Amino acid sequence: MNAQAGTPTTFDVQRVRADFPLLARTVHGKPLVYFDNANTSQKPRQVIEAVDRHYREHNANVSRAVHLLGEEATAAYEGARDALARFIHAPSRNELVLTSGTTQAANLVAYSFVLPRLRPGDAILTTTMEHHANIVPWQIVAARAGATVKAAPITPGGELVVEKFVELLTPEVKLACVGHVSNVLGTVNPVRELAKECRRRGIPLFVDGSQAMPHRPVDVQALGCDFYALTGHKMLAPTGTGALWARKEHLDAMPPFFGGGEMIREVKFSGTSFAEPPHRFEAGTPNIAGFAGVAAAIDYVESLGFEAIRAHERALLDHATARLREIPGLRIFGEAQEKEPVISFLVEGAQATDLATLLDLEGVAVRSGHHCAHPLMQFYGVPATLRASLAFYNTHEEVDAFVAALLKVRRLLR
Structure with a gap:
C-alpha cells in the first residue's frame, strides 16, 4: 500500500x-x-489502539491545562479537527464544529441558525427519503415558530424528483435539507446541483453526509452547500463522534446552542461573552478519546x-x-x-x-x-x-x- x-x-x-x-x-x-454497516461500521485495530493509547498514556481534559497530559489531550482533539477539515476539504479548520454525530449537528443548526430566522408562514424543505434526524429537528423548531416542513417527492425507483425539489424552493423557504446518500435506498442525491439552485435563491442548504462519508470522497467547497454534517461511527471511528461543517459567515452569526464550560470568553453575573467559533458550540468535556479514534480512522481510509x-x-x-x-x-x-x-x-x-x-x-x-x-x-x-x-x-x-x-x-x- x-x-x-x-x-x-x-x-x-x-x-x-x-x-x-x-x-x-x-x-x-x-x-x-x-x-449492518449503514447502522454502524466495524473498527480497525488502528482505531481501537488509538483510543486505548489515549486512555493509557494521555488521558486528561482538553484546553487550558498547562500540564503535559492536558497539552497532549488537546493536541489529539484539535488534531482530529485538522484531519476532518482536510478530509472534507473545508476552507478552514475553524469552520468545523466537533459534535457527537449528525443528529447533534442538525439540532445545532435547527436551534442556533434556523429558529431565530423563522417566522409564521415560513417553511423548511426536506425530502421524502430522509432519516428522522433530517426531519424531526426541523419539525420541532418549525412548530415553535408557526412555520411548516414540506418534503420534495421521490420516484418509485427511489430517486429524488429534482425539478419538484427546485419548484418547492419558494421565497418562504428558509432552509433546504437533503441527505447526500439515503440510509435506506443507497440513493446518491445530486447535492451540487441542488446547492446551485439553492444559492440562486439565497436559501441555505443543509446536507446529511452520514451515509456518504464511508463510501466516497467529500469536498464541501465543490459541493457548494452551506452546512455538511457527518457521523464518525459510520466511517470506522468510535461512537459519539461527528462534526458539522458550516460556512464561516453562518457560524459567526449563530448564538450558542449549549451553554457551560469551554464555550465562553468571560462569565459575569451581568452577562457572558462567548468564544469564537467553533469552540462557541462545544460546551462541556468532549469525547476526546473518540476523536483520537476519528483521526486514526481517517488515516486508515486514506491509506486504502x-x-x-x-x-x-x-x-x-x-x-x-x-x-x-x-x-x-x-x-x-x-x-x-x-x-x-x-x-x-x-x-x-x-x-x-x-x-x-x-x-x-x-x-x-x-x-x-x-x-x-x-x-x-x-x-x-x-x-x-x-x-x-x-x-x-x-x-x-x-x-x-x-x-x-x-x-x-x-x-x-x-
Missing part, C-alpha cells in the same frame, strides 16, 4: 479484514457475516484510498443485487442509477423482523425495521424492510453465504 498516494495497486480484502478483530468472531456457532474502496464496493453491490434478484418474490426498494452499497428489500410472505431474527441464527447480521425513515416506509406502503448494507471489508463469499442463509430461512417461514 502507498499510504501517501492513498491508491493501492490492488485491493487485498483478506489483508484488510485482518485489521478488523470483530470480523473474525462467530455468532451462534456460525462465521459472522456483518451486513477511495478509488480502491469504491471499486470493491461497487463490485459487491452488483454481485449482491444480482444474487438477490434470483430469489422469487423478493422486492428491492431503491434502484437509483447512482447508489452506494445499501440494499433494502422484502420477501413475499415473510415479515422483515422474522427474517432478520432467523438470519442472525445463521450468523448474518442485517437490519430490519423502518430504519428511522417512517415517511419513506409510508411512501412505499410497507411497515418495514430488511436492509443489507455492505462495506469495503465485506467479500463476495459473504454475499453468497447471506443469500444461501436467506433462502434457507425463507423456506422455514413458508
Whole structure:
C-alpha cells in the first residue's frame, strides 16, 4: 500500500479484514457475516489502539491545562479537527464544529441558525427519503415558530424528483435539507446541483453526509452547500463522534446552542461573552478519546484510498443485487442509477423482523425495521424492510453465504 498516494495497486480484502478483530468472531456457532454497516461500521485495530493509547498514556481534559497530559489531550482533539477539515476539504479548520454525530449537528443548526430566522408562514424543505434526524429537528423548531416542513417527492425507483425539489424552493423557504446518500435506498442525491439552485435563491442548504462519508470522497467547497454534517461511527471511528461543517459567515452569526464550560470568553453575573467559533458550540468535556479514534480512522481510509474502496464496493453491490434478484418474490426498494452499497428489500410472505431474527441464527447480521425513515416506509406502503448494507471489508463469499442463509430461512417461514 502507498499510504501517501492513498491508491493501492490492488485491493487485498483478506489483508484488510485482518485489521478488523470483530470480523473474525462467530455468532451462534456460525462465521459472522456483518451486513449492518449503514447502522454502524466495524473498527480497525488502528482505531481501537488509538483510543486505548489515549486512555493509557494521555488521558486528561482538553484546553487550558498547562500540564503535559492536558497539552497532549488537546493536541489529539484539535488534531482530529485538522484531519476532518482536510478530509472534507473545508476552507478552514475553524469552520468545523466537533459534535457527537449528525443528529447533534442538525439540532445545532435547527436551534442556533434556523429558529431565530423563522417566522409564521415560513417553511423548511426536506425530502421524502430522509432519516428522522433530517426531519424531526426541523419539525420541532418549525412548530415553535408557526412555520411548516414540506418534503420534495421521490420516484418509485427511489430517486429524488429534482425539478419538484427546485419548484418547492419558494421565497418562504428558509432552509433546504437533503441527505447526500439515503440510509435506506443507497440513493446518491445530486447535492451540487441542488446547492446551485439553492444559492440562486439565497436559501441555505443543509446536507446529511452520514451515509456518504464511508463510501466516497467529500469536498464541501465543490459541493457548494452551506452546512455538511457527518457521523464518525459510520466511517470506522468510535461512537459519539461527528462534526458539522458550516460556512464561516453562518457560524459567526449563530448564538450558542449549549451553554457551560469551554464555550465562553468571560462569565459575569451581568452577562457572558462567548468564544469564537467553533469552540462557541462545544460546551462541556468532549469525547476526546473518540476523536483520537476519528483521526486514526481517517488515516486508515486514506491509506486504502477511495478509488480502491469504491471499486470493491461497487463490485459487491452488483454481485449482491444480482444474487438477490434470483430469489422469487423478493422486492428491492431503491434502484437509483447512482447508489452506494445499501440494499433494502422484502420477501413475499415473510415479515422483515422474522427474517432478520432467523438470519442472525445463521450468523448474518442485517437490519430490519423502518430504519428511522417512517415517511419513506409510508411512501412505499410497507411497515418495514430488511436492509443489507455492505462495506469495503465485506467479500463476495459473504454475499453468497447471506443469500444461501436467506433462502434457507425463507423456506422455514413458508
